[in-house]
Amino acid sequence: MRIPSTLGRILAIMRKEFIHIRRDPRTLAIVIIMPVFQLIIFGYAVTSDIKHLPMAVLDQDHSVASRRLADAYRASSYFDVDFYAQNDRELARLIDSGQARVGLTIPPGYGDQLARGSVAEVSMIIDGSDPTIANAALSAAAAIGQAHSASVAQKVMARSGPAVAALPGVNVETRVWYNPNMISANYMVPALIGLILQTLTALLTAVAIVREREQGTLEGLIVTPIRAPELILGKIVPYVLVAFTAMLEILLVGTLWFKVPINGSVTLLLALAALFLLSSLGIGLLVSTAAHTQQEAMMLAFFTILPSVFLSGFMFPISAMPQVLQWASKAIPLTYFLVIDRGIVLKGNSMDILQPQVTALAAFGAAILTLAVARFRKRLE
Amino acid sequence: MSDKLSAQPVIEATGLVRRFKNVVAVDGLHLSIARGEIFGLIGPDGAGKTTAIRLLAAVMLPNAGEARVLGFDTRRQAERIRRSVGYMPQRFSLYGDLTVRENLDFFADVFGVRGAERKRRIDELLGFARLTEFSTRRAANLSGGMQKKLALACTLVHAPEVMFLDEPTTGVDPISRREFWDILANLHVQGVTLFVSTPYMDEAERCSRVGLMYEGQIVECDTPDALRGQVPGELLSVWTAQVPKARAIVAALPGVLEVQTYGDVLHVFVEDAAILTPAIRDALAGAGAPAIDIQKTTPRVEEAFISLIQRRRKTERELGIGN
Numbered sequence: 166m167r168i169p170s171t172l173g174r175i176l177a178i179m180r181k182e183f184i185h186i187r188r189d190p191r192t193l194a195i196v197i198i199m200p201v202f203q204l205i206i207f208g209y210a211v212t213s214d215i216k217h218l219p220m221a222v223l224d225q226d227h228s229v230a231s232r233r234l235a236d237a238y239r240a241s242s243y244f245d246v247d248f249y250a251q252n253d254r255e256l257a258r259l260i261d262s263g264q265a266r267v268g269l270t271i272p273p274g275y276g277d278q279l280a281r282g283s284v285a286e287v288s289m290i291i292d293g294s295d296p297t298i299a300n301a302a303l304s305a306a307a308a309i310g311q312a313h314s315a316s317v318a319q320k321v322m323a324r325s326g327p328a329v330a331a332l333p334g335v336n337v338e339t340r341v342w343y344n345p346n347m348i349s350a351n352y353m354v355p356a357l358i359g360l361i362l363q364t365l366t367a368l369l370t371a372v373a374i375v376r377e378r379e380q381g382t383l384e385g386l387i388v389t390p391i392r393a394p395e396l397i398l399g400k401i402v403p404y405v406l407v408a409f410t411a412m413l414e415i416l417l418v419g420t421l422w423f424k425v426p427i428n429g430s431v432t433l434l435l436a437l438a439a440l441f442l443l444s445s446l447g448i449g450l451l452v453s454t455a456a457h458t459q460q461e462a463m464m465l466a467f468f469t470i471l472p473s474v475f476l477s478g479f480m481f482p483i484s485a486m487p488q489v490l491q492w493a494s495k496a497i498p499l500t501y502f503l504v505i506d507r508g509i510v511l512k513g514n515s516m517d518i519l520q521p522q523v524t525a526l527a528a529f530g531a532a533i534l535t536l537a538v539a540r541f542r543k544r545l546e
Numbered sequence: 547m548s549d550k551l552s553a554q555p556v557i558e559a560t561g562l563v564r565r566f567k568n569v570v571a572v573d574g575l576h577l578s579i580a581r582g583e584i585f586g587l588i589g590p591d592g593a594g595k596t597t598a599i600r601l602l603a604a605v606m607l608p609n610a611g612e613a614r615v616l617g618f619d620t621r622r623q624a625e626r627i628r629r630s631v632g633y634m635p636q637r638f639s640l641y642g643d644l645t646v647r648e649n650l651d652f653f654a655d656v657f658g659v660r661g662a663e664r665k666r667r668i669d670e671l672l673g674f675a676r677l678t679e680f681s682t683r684r685a686a687n688l689s690g691g692m693q694k695k696l697a698l699a700c701t702l703v704h705a706p707e708v709m710f711l712d713e714p715t716t717g718v719d720p721i722s723r724r725e726f727w728d729i730l731a732n733l734h735v736q737g738v739t740l741f742v743s744t745p746y747m748d749e750a751e752r753c754s755r756v757g758l759m760y761e762g763q764i765v766e767c768d769t770p771d772a773l774r775g776q777v778p779g780e781l782l783s784v785w786t787a788q789v790p791k792a793r794a795i796v797a798a799l800p801g802v803l804e805v806q807t808y809g810d811v812l813h814v815f816v817e818d819a820a821i822l823t824p825a826i827r828d829a830l831a832g833a834g835a836p837a838i839d840i841q842k843t844t845p846r847v848e849e850a851f852i853s854l855i856q857r858r859r860k861t862e863r864e865l866g867i868g869n
Contacts, residue, residue: 170658177655181641181648188643385639385700387605389656390628 174391178399182373186403196369200361200411201418207353208423218302221248221265223256228276234287234310238269243305256290266292267302296485351426354419355510356479359502361415362408362438363445363473368466369404370449375462378453393541401446405439412438428513437505437523443530444498450537473499498529554617556581556708556739557602561611564597571597573762575611579741579755584734586753587743587764588851594762595743596636596712602741603633603710615708629657632706634697636713642686646677646696649685650703657704671699675729691722698729709733711742715749727752747848756847758854766854770847777845777853779803780819784812784826788835795833796826806852813849 186193222235239246248265250256259265268290278285289306293299374397377383386396412435419425427434448469456462474480476490477499483491494500501522508514516523555578562575571594579585587595600606602613604624613620618627640649650671654664672678675695680688685696694714701709711730715723727749730740742753750756751770758766758773766773786792789810796814797805801822804815816822819842830837845853 173658173660174656177652180655181644181652184644184648185641380639381635381637382639382641384605384635384637385633385697386656388603388628388631388633388701389653390625390658391656392625 170390171392171395174395175399175402178391178396179402182400182403185373186407196365196407196411197414199365200357200415203361204354204357204415204418204423207357208419216242217245218243218267218298219247219265220244220267220269221250221256221259222246223250223253223268223270225273226271226275230276230279230285231271234271234275235269237309238306241305241309243302243309260290260292263292266298267306269306297481351423351511352507354415354423354425355506356503357419358412358415358438359441359477359499359506360470360474360479361411362442362502363448363499364466364470365408365411366404366442366445367449367452367469368463369407370401370446371452371456371462371466372459373400373404374450374453375456375459379458394538397450397538397541401450405442405446408442408445409435409438425510427510429509429515433516434506434509437502437509437519437526440523440526440530441498441502441505444526444533447530447533447537450541451533454537454540454542473497476500478503498526498533501525501529555579555614556583557585557613557615557741559602559611559613562598562601562608562613563610564594564601564606564608570762572601572608575601575762575764577602577757577764577767579739581739582734582737583755584730584740584742584753586750586756587741587759588745588747588750588756588847589743589759590855591745593759595759598759599633599710599712599741599743603631604628605633605635629704630707632701632704632709634701634709634711634714636716640685640693640697640700643684645682645684646672646688647681649696649700653700654703659703667703667705671702674702674732675699676725689722691718691726694718694722694726695729698726702733706738708739709741711740713743713745716745723749747846747851750847750851758851760855760858765858773847773850773854774845777815777850779815779817781843781845781849782814782816782819782823782826783839783841783843784814784830785810785838785840786812786830786835787838791833792830792835792837795829795835799825799829801825804853804856806849806856813843815849815853 220238222238224231224235235246238244244267248259250259250268253270256265256268256270260268270288270290272286272288275285275287287310289303289310291299291302291306377386416427416431420427449466452462452465452469456465472493476483476486476494477497478494479499483494483500486494504522505514505519505526508519557577557579559575559577562572562577563570564572573594575594575598587598589595597606601608602615602620604613604615604620604627607621615627616630620627641652644652647668650668651664654660654668659667669678672681675698677692677696677699680692685693688696698711698714714730715726718726723746730742731752734740742749744750753770755768756766756770756773757764766776768776784792784796787810789807789812793805793807793812796802796812799822801817802814803817806813806815814822814826823840823842827837827840
């Protein structure tokens, strides 16, 4: 007797929420358009892909081999060899002025060393103002150099940007294995799934509950036999479905338009996305217990989104962050989901590899939701 | 046994206290309401009426004291109370983007009213609130009076035995107000116990008992007749063209207990109407603010209420308490 009435009340809330969603075409439009809009921004604008980076070459060897190396760089679409410098000072000036972003120095004796079969060294100067581009340029330069049996001595000049000393060593294989063409979209689209899932669910849940408080409808609900968990569940489920629709939308646009290959199991991705949603919903609920107006709820929800964007590895690699921020990133559920998400889409990872992240997400979800439900009071303060 | 049931108060409060940051909204509320009453809670704004209703309806927890509704404790048995009690907050909870029927369906579902019972009950309520022809209209597009009636209907889907209504007719036109009270009277006939707060004194006249709330306490609680009987002396209505001047003159006359102003009418409480009628007429004529008419009237709850509040404030001033 108790269970069917519980279910009946949850269904009543759900039915009502669906009517709200259906009758509010503007919000619905935002929910449908926003993911595609963000996908386009992140897929095109926020790109660390390097294409036609201006390059200066200082050839001190003047051999056939040195010319062949320069041609190899020219032939790649990553670099345009626009300048030939005569000496170190000219090379430095080209990079200082920003005319060239990359400088290649081929030392004297390069050709002879290659001919003797030993490892020849060339040096590469990269404008590190934009670390992301520098990083990508370094990898590309190294890959091309290595193809020419030359080990490229990495030397990066920091200009105005942050210290580039923390640039990780080049791992050419990694790039070649998982994203051989180094297309940002392949990296960003899966990450965007995580970010949008979190933004939508946290925001929509928080606003949906706070709206009842703000409009005074919560007071009417308090005197009904509905229990707090029933109310929460009934409110959450419709927005979970909305979030999943948005996720499928991103997957479709990502694979059809941006041609992102999905190497792993889509079912696993959806299942783990559902797990991740527990944390996002918990965040939304926590926000709703703290906020009094819809505006406040939105501000608070955005406040939780910012660290997720910057600290989760969504935009910047965690390994490049100061230690304190690296610890902070461990407290953000999105961090774990991004590993899962990129792992499945890019690397075709299966459950056994992702186990630690899945465990972490489950723990986060349980903790945040418990806290949120405990804080949710079915009384007026 | 039925004797025992009816003898037991339906709503009972002893020493209820609710504090907010800087104010004590309800300060030791005592109350006992029998089955089948229409109890009216009146009092100036800020007297603590809304908080009192919220405490009794188990929506808010008291800081001290206890309240029982239908014999159940509002702290520990709130969920049990909810099954048999209806509560209509001041700003009721309708979902504007849902239609009249969808709103009723929603509350019926939440209260577990299902199937044939649900249909029968909702059709009945729509007819009862005269909303049948508007059942597919969105709640936001109803007039203020219709919204109140829909809100009432929503709180009645589970056929509660006790109804709490917090200023249900505030901001509603007089005709809708009358209609709303006719509906309440029907409920009363059906045996529902009603607890209504209102700022309108004419509504207090329709209650079986009236509680006057002032600074967090019920200072008077009686039938409207008895309340009217508490007014000191007799009441004269004095019509004049120069209200402020006339008021000052009349108030200074010996034998005048109290003066209240209603538009261009002065309500003057006097010890003896037969003596004071000519005295007032002469005094006003002499001062160049002649009375157009003077009549002896029966006091309404409104005069009784204002008189009570004025006397209470005067006592407080004299004793140097309050503020």
